[in-house]
Amino acid sequence: MTQRKPPYRSNARPAKPGGRLLSRAGTGEAQVRHGLARVLSKAGVCSRSEAARRVLDGRVSVDGRVIRDPEFPILAGRHKVLLDGQPLAAAGRLYIALNKPRGLVTTVQDEHGRDTVYQCFDGAGLPWLAPVGRLDKASEGLLFFSNDPEWAARLTDPATGPLKTYRVQVDAVPDAAQLARMQEGVDDADEHLAAHSVQILRHGERTAWLEVVLDEGRNRHIRRLLKVLGFDVLRLMRVAIGPVQLGELGKGQWRELDAAELEALAGR
Known part of the structure; x- marks a missing residue:
């Protein structure tokens, strides 16, 4: 037996x-x-x-x-x-900046079969990496990845994370009162949505480009905030996370964060 x-x-x-x-x-x-x-x-x-x-x-x-x-x-x-x-040996820590293109979802696998941000790393031989925060499918720009969960948690915590800067094209030209409302904030789906700061960069007769800075990032934060105020977002690009700039990084391209950038992020 x-x-x-x-x-x-x-x-x-x-x-x-x-x-x-x-x-x-x-x-x-x-x-x-x-x-x-x-x-x-x-x-x-x-x-x-x-x-x-x-x-x-x-x-x-x-x-x-x-x-x-x-x-x-x-x-x-x-x-x-x-x-x-x-x-079980700890993997070497890796910190990556990606210029996320529009049309990709920020997930490892998508239940609907849509293309994901991980196709940007195909053939690179990188270890497992997780996105640090999110950009929705229609948004583009700077997105971090890392295999350091504690570092990622600090960056995504509103109390310890850096400011995030976006360039946003909208379908009308906001006036001073509307810009003030963006900073005061609005309520949507039981959440208060506000910008840390906002300014008009340039505008034409029917559209405008805004610089929007957030100190926290709720789901579709900027799109929902502007929608409540009557604006449709035509394009949304994250251009900086704290001191780290998107710069000349090409769409779909990535690079490692350097020591100076990691130190600057740690010091906020």
Whole structure:
């Protein structure tokens, strides 16, 4: 008769309030617990959702046992995690700036079969990268990618992230009162939408180009804000994220952020 293996048991005590664990061995000092899928994503191996799929598929082991629970608690430095039989080593951190063309969606795979921003990286041999923020399908311009989740979280948090600058063409010429309303903000779908600053760059009789700066980025923020005020967006391009400029980067082209840009972003 085949003997059944006993259920896998961690050498960590049950979680205490606040999401922390106490180790049974060693000094007994509190250690931070992370779910298994999060450990994979923080290592820059893949996205959190993809990590969960790999765990569920039985591709991940902890201390020699296959674990199929994406939320299985892991203590840094105490558990040996293998992915496809290989030690889980943190990937080299990579920070990319892309000039996103119009017509591409910002996602890894699109359920409707639309082209995604990842086609811009075809053949480049890059590691897994996640977009840092979003640009909708009809928008274009500067978009960051990285395999550093903590860096991405800082940049997308309104409290710590940089200002973002856009060039926006609209179908009419705003007057002073309308420009003021853009900065005061409007309510749409239970959200308050406002620009950090806005100015007219140039205009003709029927259209105008605006510079719009945001200190946060809600879903289709600028389009919704202007729609409430009676404007249709004809073109929307992000030209800067904090101190990093789109510059002469061609459509669909990408480059690595340099040390000076990373330092400037860190200092906001």
